[in-house]
Structures are given as structure tokens and as C-alpha cells.
Amino acid sequence: MARLNPIDLELFERGVLIRLSDVDAGYGAATVLMGVNFEARAGEVALVTGPAAAGKTTLTHLLRLALPIRSGRALILGADVGRAGERQLAQAKRKIGYIAENPTFIEQWSAFDNISMPLRMTGRKPREYGEDVRELVDFVGIGEAADLPVAQLSGAERRRVAIARALAGKPELILADDPTAGMSPADGKRVVRLLSEMRRVGAGVVITSQDESLAECAPVQHWRIERGRISKAAAPLEAEAQE
Numbered sequence: 001m002a003r004l005n006p007i008d009l010e011l012f013e014r015g016v017l018i019r020l021s022d023v024d025a026g027y028g029a030a031t032v033l034m035g036v037n038f039e040a041r042a043g044e045v046a047l048v049t050g051p052a053a054a055g056k057t058t059l060t061h062l063l064r065l066a067l068p069i070r071s072g073r074a075l076i077l078g079a080d081v082g083r084a085g086e087r088q089l090a091q092a093k094r095k096i097g098y099i100a101e102n103p104t105f106i107e108q109w110s111a112f113d114n115i116s117m118p119l120r121m122t123g124r125k126p127r128e129y130g131e132d133v134r135e136l137v138d139f140v141g142i143g144e145a146a147d148l149p150v151a152q153l154s155g156a157e158r159r160r161v162a163i164a165r166a167l168a169g170k171p172e173l174i175l176a177d178d179p180t181a182g183m184s185p186a187d188g189k190r191v192v193r194l195l196s197e198m199r200r201v202g203a204g205v206v207i208t209s210q211d212e213s214l215a216e217c218a219p220v221q222h223w224r225i226e227r228g229r230i231s232k233a234a235a236p237l238e239a240e241a242q243e
Contacts, residue, residue: 014041016075016203017173023072025062031070032058034160034228040221042172045196047184047210049233050225056208057101059225060177063206064098077173097171101161101178107151111142114130114150115164122169129168134170136164156187163194174198176207180214189217196220 005144018040026032032055040046050056063069063076074081077092084092105114115136119129137146145153159179162229166174176195180188188211195205196218207214208225213235215222222233 007018008069016040017042018206019073019075020062021073023062023074024070025058025067026070027058029068029162032228033062033230036072036228036230038223040105040204041204042202042204042233043105043199045199045203045207045218046105046223047192047215047220047223048206048208048230049210049215049225050208051210052224055074055228056210056225057177058228059230060098060175060206060208063173064096064175065093094169095172097169097174099159099166099174099176099179101181103158103165105150105158105161110147111150111153111157111161111164112146114161115168118165118168122199132239133164133168136167139167139197156183156191159183159191160194163191167198170216172203174203174205176205178205178209180211185211185213189214193218 016039018038020036020038022216023036024031024034025036036059038059039084048056048059058067062069062074065076065081074172077095079088079092081089106117107237112133115135116126116129119133137143140163142157142164145157150158153161163176163179166176174195175201179191179195183191195207199219200206207220223230224233
């Protein structure tokens with residue numbers, strides 16, 4: 001098992017949850033991410049915007065440790081991804097909450113039971129996690145819908161259930177892949193504000209989206225991705241000066 005380098009541990013202790021340095025990644029013969037330099041910190045929200053097929057989902061898969069890097073260096077939750085052993089990567093994965101673009105559920109189960117699934121998988125009993133799950137239900141604002149089968153929920157309610165499920169394990173890093181897709185602009189902004197609240201408890205949040213306007217609805221570090229390359233977005237005043 002790879003040991004954590006002193007500099008890696010120092011970065012993690014300083015709140016650097018993600019640092020990608022000149023990272024390439026992709027699938028098969030296709031390289032999707034090229035020379036990526038990216039950083040995300042505890043207590044901050046990183047918003048990565050870009051058009052369809054720009055590499056947003058690939059970036060999310062890499063950050064959730066579901067896709068290996070091809071070159072460069074990736075430090076994620078203290079693990080040097082290219083050199084870490086399976087045990088260290090598994091430990092890092094347990095600290096990540098992931099919200100897929102099209103989240104899947106056990107449709108006949110209630111929202112409450114779907115949210116509690118990660119806690120049940122750790123062996124906890126309903127009497128042990130019931131209060132925690134009810135707090136999550138209140139936090140994401142699904143109210144009485146928590147006791148309905150997921151199959152009966154609206155698209156916006158299903159997305160809130162997915163967020164609550166991702167938060168159930170109290171992750172240090174939350175990854176949301178296009179969480180506002182298919183939602184009204186108002187509902188989308190509410191979802192981003194909801195996710196951004198997690199910075200108040202010290203979690204780091206990375207959101208990908210095609211919607212540039214989401215950068216205006218919460219305090220975020222705004223990045224742009226296009227054709228697999230990422231850059232820091234210009235601040236509004238800087239952008240105006242360049243026009």
C-alpha cells in the first residue's frame with residue numbers, strides 16, 4: 001500500500017481536498033481530459049461549467065475515483081491516486097458523496113428508505129439512523145414526500161432525494177454531475193444553493209453544469225471546461241473589461 005507523502009498530508013490538512021496537476025484521462029483510445037490543473041478545498045464550492053461533451057462527466061468520474069488517470073498527478077482526499085493501493089483508495093471513496101446526472105433508486109421504496117440506504121449498508125439499524133435521516137429530509141425540503149415511493153415523486157423531488165442520500169454518510173467531498181439538468185431555472189438555483197450550504201460544515205463541493213448562470217446564485221469558485229481542458233473563469237468585472 002502506498003504511504004502518504006508528507007507533502008500530501010500537509011496539503012490535506014490545509015484543506016486541499018483535490019489537486020490535479022497536468023492530468024490526462026479518458027476511455028479506451030480516446031483521451032477526454034488533457035493537461036488538467038484543478039483544485040478544490042474544504043469549505044468551498046467549485047462550479048465547473050461547459051458545453052455538452054466537454055468532459056464534465058469524465059471529470060466527475062475521475063474525482064470519484066471511478067476512472068484512473070493516464071498521466072500527471074492527482075491528489076484526492078490525501079490519496080496520490082496514481083500510486084495509492086486499493087485500501088487507501090477505498091478509504092478515500094468512503095469520504096465522497098456522489099450525485100449522478102440521472103440518479104437511480106429502488107423505485108418501490110420510499111424516499112426515506114432510499115436516503116437511508118448508505119447507512120443500512122454499514123450495518124446501522126433504523127433506530128440508530130432514523131433521526132439523522134429525518135434531519136436530511138428536512139434539510140433538502142421534501143417534507144411528507146419522504147414517505148412516498150420514489151416512483152411517485154417529481155423530478156425536482158427525486159433530485160433532492162439524491163442529494164440527501166449523498167449526504168447521508170457525512171462526506172468530506174460532494175460531487176454533483178449536472179444536478180440541475182432538466183429542471184426549471186428556479187429549481188436549479190435552489191438545488192445549487194442547497195448544495196452550497198454544505199460548505200458551512202466544512203465539506204468541499206464540486207458541481208458540473210452547462211448553466212453558466214449558476215455561478216451567480218451562490219458563492220463559488222468558477223471554472224470552465226471545453227474540449228477536455230479546464231481554466232479558471234474570469235471574474236465578472238474582468239470579463240466586462242475584456243469585452
